[in-house]
Amino acid sequence: MAAKFxxxxxxxxxxxxLKHGRYYVAAGVIWATAMxxxxxxxxxxxxxxxxxxxxxxxxLEQQTEPQxxxxxxxxxxxxxxxxxxxxxxxxxxxxxxVERVAAVTPDQLKAIEAALATxxxxxxxxxxxxxxxxxxxxxxxxxxxxxxxxxxQNALQEQQKKIAESIVTVxxxxxxxxxxxxxxxxxxxxxxxxxxYQGKVVYTVMLQGVADRVAKxxxxxxxxxxxxxxxxxxxxxxxxxxTDGVIALILSLALILIYVAVRFDMFFAPGAVxxxxxxxxxxxxxxxxxxxxxxxxxxxxxxxxxxxxxxxTIVIYDRVRATMPAAPPGxxxxxxxxxxxxxxxxxxxxxxxxxxxxxxxxxxAIWLLGHGSLRAFAACMTVGxxxxxxxxxxxxxxxxxxxxxxxxxxxxxxxxxITREDRARGVV
Numbered sequence: 001m002a003a004k005f006x007x008x009x010x011x012x013x014x015x016x017x018l019k020h021g022r023y024y025v026a027a028g029v030i031w032a033t034a035m036x037x038x039x040x041x042x043x044x045x046x047x048x049x050x051x052x053x054x055x056x057x058x059x060l061e062q063q064t065e066p067q068x069x070x071x072x073x074x075x076x077x078x079x080x081x082x083x084x085x086x087x088x089x090x091x092x093x094x095x096x097x098v099e100r101v102a103a104v105t106p107d108q109l110k111a112i113e114a115a116l117a118t119x120x121x122x123x124x125x126x127x128x129x130x131x132x133x134x135x136x137x138x139x140x141x142x143x144x145x146x147x148x149x150x151x152x153q154n155a156l157q158e159q160q161k162k163i164a165e166s167i168v169t170v171x172x173x174x175x176x177x178x179x180x181x182x183x184x185x186x187x188x189x190x191x192x193x194x195x196x197y198q199g200k201v202v203y204t205v206m207l208q209g210v211a212d213r214v215a216k217x218x219x220x221x222x223x224x225x226x227x228x229x230x231x232x233x234x235x236x237x238x239x240x241x242x243t244d245g246v247i248a249l250i251l252s253l254a255l256i257l258i259y260v261a262v263r264f265d266m267f268f269a270p271g272a273v274x275x276x277x278x279x280x281x282x283x284x285x286x287x288x289x290x291x292x293x294x295x296x297x298x299x300x301x302x303x304x305x306x307x308x309x310x311x312x313t314i315v316i317y318d319r320v321r322a323t324m325p326a327a328p329p330g331x332x333x334x335x336x337x338x339x340x341x342x343x344x345x346x347x348x349x350x351x352x353x354x355x356x357x358x359x360x361x362x363x364x365a366i367w368l369l370g371h372g373s374l375r376a377f378a379a380c381m382t383v384g385x386x387x388x389x390x391x392x393x394x395x396x397x398x399x400x401x402x403x404x405x406x407x408x409x410x411x412x413x414x415x416x417x418i419t420r421e422d423r424a425r426g427v428v
Contacts, residue, residue: 134209
């Protein structure tokens with residue numbers, strides 16, 4: 001007895017699924033354009049990977065839940081943060097990522113500038129970039145010591161000392177402390193200098209940064225902890241990650257265009273790429289409308305969306321090629337080609353629905369129950385793959401028909417030769 005399978009789409013009666021193809025394409029283009037405009041107007045809620053931030057590995061003395069750590073970070077004023085367990089449960093170690101915030105307020109920065117001007121002279125210039133957060137650069141004049149190298153070094157050391165003493169006079173501003181060989185904490189190394197040049201010297205001043213603030217705040221909120229490691233993603237690295245993510249997406253689309261053109265023909269390729277461009281743009285709704293954080297896992301989600309979409313498209317295109325009748329010398333008329341393409345979509349629609357729904361059940365559950373970057377990843381996968389199924393089944397075939405109708409010219413008998421399809425049918 002033959003097994004019966006659940007079929008979501010009744011294929012016993014063929015329907016004209018491409019009847020309103022131009023409306024499907026128009027709807028997709030409008031949606032993608034709206035996401036582009038939304039991104040331009042409202043921007044993307046960049047995550048720590050692309051906005052810069054700090055990652056800290058900590059070990060807690062007492063067992064705790066990630067929700068408690070997240071709540072503590074919220075109370076400390078870090079709106080963007082990620083908390084992830086590190087290692088086995090018994091280790092009780094966690095990775096805490098937070099956005100990098102400026103170590104000083106604008107009022108504190110003015111007070112620092114005034115204190116340094118008093119100590120070193122009005123020509124002193126402070127260069128502070130809030131994206132770097134816990135450091136600033138200081139340009140100061142150095143007196144002429146002639147050829148006396150020892151006098152110059154003494155003057156520089158005295159200037160360093162004045163800088164450190166001036167900064168700590170500002171309330172709630174602390175220089176970065178490091179642990180000395182004897183185990184004590186010291187601010188040595190918090191003020192570093194470059195070599196003097198043309199009577200000026202540039203100093204880099206390291207302030208007590210985000211890591212110290214997080215460690216002290218979590219200790220007060222949760223209990224004793226040990227900081228195992230601290231890493232920073234500065235603004236330059238964050239910009240490089242953005243660029244690399246865009247390049248990865250563009251390269252994937254370009255290679256897919258070449259692959260489809262080689263495997264099928266140039267009338268198939270543009271439709272596939274138009275659909276693929278539409279899918280990641282449509283999935284941006286998660287970040288433009290939902291305001292979820294866009295981080296490195298989000299790039300992976302967009303690339304996965306592209307992979308699922310091209311898989312659906314290739315199945316439909318392969319069905320079209322397999323069922324396309326042999327072309328007479330004058331070529332197939334458009335009505336015949338359209339009928340073949342519509343039948344290919346009908347034949348594969350159940351496969352598209354089943355594979356898409358199987359994915360959506362899983363990604364949708366993670367979207368509802370997950371947290372942090374995992375939730376954003378699942379949301380992007382859910383929206384992107386649903387849109388990808390739509391574009392593969394309706395937009396790509398419609399665009400192929402449009403291109404073929406307007407630009408296809410049947411080859412003459414001398415140009416035709418023996419095609420790959422002819423060889424597959426046994427023609428020699």
